[in-house]
Structure formats: C-alpha cells, structure tokens
Amino acid sequence: MSKGIEPDAEFPFTPRAYGGPPEAYALRRSGCPLAPVVLPSGDEVLLATTYEDVRDVHADTRFSRNLRYPGAPRMFAGRDIPDDPHALVNMDPPEHTRLRRIVQSAFTPRRAEEWRPRIHEQADRLLDAIAAGSPPIDLLDSYALPLPIHIICRLLGVPDEDSPRFRTWSDVFLSTSTATADERSRAGAEFASYTDGLIADRRRKPRADLLDELINAHDAEDRLSKGELARMVRGLIIAGHETTGHVIGRGVLALLRHPDQLAQLRQEPELLRGAVEEILRTEVPGHGGLLRVATEDLSLPSGGIVPKGRAVLAPVVAANYDPRQFADPDEFDIRRSTESRHLAFGHGPHFCLGANLARVELEVAIGSLVERLPDLALAVPPQGLEWTTGSRICSLVELPVAW
Numbered sequence: 340m341s342k343g344i345e346p347d348a349e350f351p352f353t354p355r356a357y358g359g360p361p362e363a364y365a366l367r368r369s370g371c372p373l374a375p376v377v378l379p380s381g382d383e384v385l386l387a388t389t390y391e392d393v394r395d396v397h398a399d400t401r402f403s404r405n406l407r408y409p410g411a412p413r414m415f416a417g418r419d420i421p422d423d424p425h426a427l428v429n430m431d432p433p434e435h436t437r438l439r440r441i442v443q444s445a446f447t448p449r450r451a452e453e454w455r456p457r458i459h460e461q462a463d464r465l466l467d468a469i470a471a472g473s474p475p476i477d478l479l480d481s482y483a484l485p486l487p488i489h490i491i492c493r494l495l496g497v498p499d500e501d502s503p504r505f506r507t508w509s510d511v512f513l514s515t516s517t518a519t520a521d522e523r524s525r526a527g528a529e530f531a532s533y534t535d536g537l538i539a540d541r542r543r544k545p546r547a548d549l550l551d552e553l554i555n556a557h558d559a560e561d562r563l564s565k566g567e568l569a570r571m572v573r574g575l576i577i578a579g580h581e582t583t584g585h586v587i588g589r590g591v592l593a594l595l596r597h598p599d600q601l602a603q604l605r606q607e608p609e610l611l612r613g614a615v616e617e618i619l620r621t622e623v624p625g626h627g628g629l630l631r632v633a634t635e636d637l638s639l640p641s642g643g644i645v646p647k648g649r650a651v652l653a654p655v656v657a658a659n660y661d662p663r664q665f666a667d668p669d670e671f672d673i674r675r676s677t678e679s680r681h682l683a684f685g686h687g688p689h690f691c692l693g694a695n696l697a698r699v700e701l702e703v704a705i706g707s708l709v710e711r712l713p714d715l716a717l718a719v720p721p722q723g724l725e726w727t728t729g730s731r732i733c734s735l736v737e738l739p740v741a742w
C-alpha cells in the first residue's frame with residue numbers, strides 16, 4: 340500500500356468545496372488506484388479511481404449487480420437498493436436485457452427530442468412565476484427540481500399534483516443518517532401503496548402513456564411481472580427527477596461561479612451543448628455508480644486484481660476527474676469537448692436509461708434560465724451555501740438567487 344493510502348479509510352470521503360470530488364480520489368489514483376475502503380455498513384470493498392478501471396467495472400458483466408446472497412456487501416446497513424430483486428439496476432443479463440428491452444423504446448434520442456417542446460413549455464411556466472415574484476428565491480425548489488419531476492410525471496402519466504410526495508419519499512430513501520430505519524420503511528410502504536393504487540386506477544381508465552405501455556407489457560404479454568411493473572414505476576419516478584434536478588442546481592451554481600463562461604454562453608448559445616456536457620462531467624451529485632461483485636478473478640487496466648467474490652465500487656466522479664482523460668480536470672471549462680467520454684451516466688449494460696431525456700432537460704433548463712434571467716446572481720456568498728450531509732447524494736440544500 341502506498342504512503343498516504345489508508346486501507347481502512349471510511350467511504351464516502353469528504354467532498355471538496357462546492358461539492359467537488361474528494362482529494363482522496365486523486366491521491367489514490369496516483370498512488371494505489373485500486374485500494375480498500377470501509378463503507379458506512381462496515382463492509383470493506385475495493386475502490387477504483389482511474390477512468391479506465393471505472394469504465395471496465397461498469398462495462399464487464401462479470402462484475403455482477405446481484406448482491407442478494409447471504410453476507411453480500413452493502414453500502415449502508417439495513418434495507419437498501421440492492422435488496423430489491425425486481426429493480427432493473429440490480430439485475431444481470433439475461434434478466435436485465437429482457438426488462439431493459441421493455442422500457443428502452445420510451446427513452447431513445449428521438450423520444451427524448453419529442454419531449455423538448457413540453458420541457459420548454461414547463462421551463463417557461465416556472466420562469467414566468469419566478470419573474471413575477473420577488474427575489475431572492477430558492478432556485479432548487481422553484482425550478483431545478485420541479486422541472487424534471489413534472490416531465491417524468493407527464494411521461495409516465497402520473498398526476499402532477501402528487502409530485503411533492505415524490506420529493507419527500509425520495510429524500511427519505513436517499514438519506515443515510517437523517518431518516519430512521521422506521522421512517523425509511525414507512526416511506527417505502529407509502530410509496531408502494533401509492534404506485535399500486537395508481538396502477539389499479541389506470542387499469543380501469545387506460546390512457547396512452549408509458550404507464551399504460553408498462554401495464555400492457557404485464558397484462559397482455561406477461562413480459563413484466565407484477566413486482567417488476569410496480570418497481571419500474573417507482574424507480575422511474577425517483578431516478579427520473581432527483582439526480583437531474585440536483586445536476587441542474589449544481590450546474591447553475593458552476594456557471595454563476597464562472598461569470599466569464601456564463602457571459603460567453605449568453606453571447607454564443609451554440610456553446611450550450613458543451614456547457615451541459617461539462618456540467619455532467621463535474622456536477623454529478625455524490626460518487627455515482629453502485630457496488631458490483633466479481634464473479635471470477637478479474638484484472639483491471641491499472642493492473643489491480645479483483646479476486647472472485649470481492650466487491651468493487653467504481654465512482655463515475657473519480658473517472659470524470661482523471662487527468663489522463665481530462666486535462667486540468669479541476670478546471671470547469673464549457674469549451675472542453677467531453678461528450679461520450681465522461682462517465683456521468685455510467686457505462687455498459689446499466690448505462691443510464693434516462694440519459695437522452697436528462698440531456699434534453701439540462702439543455703432546456705440551463706438554456707432557458709440563461710436567456711430569460713440575464714441578471715441572475717447568487718443571493719448569498721458562495722461560501723455560505725449549505726450542502727447536504729447525511730444523504731447519499733452531495734447536493735445543495737438551497738440555491739438562493741436574485742435577478
């Protein structure tokens with residue numbers, strides 16, 4: 340073990356200022372790129388830190404997402420994401436391939452583009468309300484989170500007015516220390532009974548949206564089990580809004596902290612796509628990427644060996660700051676061309692299902708905000724911003740802005 344690498348280091352590491360990647364990623368990458376860490380559950384796993392290793396772990400199906408055997412490692416003690424056998428992200432091929440095929444047609448680039456006018460409409464509606472109010476406001480609460488929630492509700496065909504409950508439930512799920520085990524299981528039961536009610540209701544009154552497509556896949560063709568159907572609906576509601584909303588919030592902050600680049604973006608709107616890709620590279624909230632277990636002895640590009648049965652954590656954020664892939668990785672640069680190289684959406688079979696939709700949402704959210712509020716500014720000094728603690732994601736608690 341190289342100097343400075345503690346084998347019993349506790350994960351997650353402390354983020355740098357403004358939610359930046361922990362120093363420990365860079366230290367390990369150059370000293371000992373595949374080294375143990377201890378998770379909040381007390382389990383010890385290997386942590387990958389180079390771009391090549393992280394990509395390999397995500398791409399290679401010999402790293403399994405099935406962590407449901409007795410004694411399997413966990414990020415957190417108690418019931419958690421890997422316990423659910425019906426969740427897409429917990430499956431390995433061929434089950435994973437079967438389930439993913441049922442939903443992926445709703446998330447192609449073409450389908451995501453079809454949502455662009457609706458996303459614009461909703462962004463404009465939220466910005467009208469902001470412009471009609473008086474500053475300061477919390478941009479996270481008034482814009483960044485409601486926009487993707489509205490879109491995933493529309494896409495699934497879920498009543499928009501139920502969306503505040505989704506935010507409460509997802510806050511509880513993502514919490515690591517602020518919610519008790521009881522609160523987590525209560526929120527889980529409430530959310531499950533909500534989606535069961537939604538599905539039962541829709542069976543009586545069908546409409547033509549993704550929820551109906553999923554119900555048909557269960558009823559008519561029996562391709563989707565009852566558990567998978569309910570889990571897919573819950574999974575899409577949570578995955579569909581939380582990360583995107585926080586990336587929008589953190590992305591706006593990154594631009595406000597780099598006023599020269601924000602000014603360039605205003606002058607040259609064609610920089611928007613590159614700006615969104617740079618925001619994706621730098622602003623994924625948390626480490627990004629779930630635990631995987633080696634199903635045989637495997638070697639990684641850095642030369643590290645993962646013995647059969649050993650678990651690896653491969654954070655996409657560590658990959659996105661690898662200087663061998665991204666020159667001056669700590670520099671936020673909207674002119675950097677990173678598309679298809681950063682791993683913000685993961686890689687391989689579990690590559691984010693909603694990536695195309697998220698990209699359109701980010702482009703519209705950032706583009707409309709920049710255009711509509713030319714004097715947007717932080718309403719507090721950036722050092723005074725509060726960041727989440729006790730949550731699986733590293734995000735702003737609020738983003739107070741004026742204009």
Ligand code: HEM
Nearest residue numbers: 427428578579582583586628629684685689691692693697
């Ligand atoms: C900026 C926003 C987003 C980011 C950064 C993000 C990131 C990710 C990452 C890193 C993974 C892979 C996890 C792993 O393999 O360990 C993933 C998977 C997934 N994401 Fe996203 N995501 C975003 C938005 C969305 C949206 C909008 C949706 C749905 C509408 C979504 C649905 C999913 C689903 C269902 C999976 C599991 C896919 C599978 O297992 O095959 N995500 N996401």
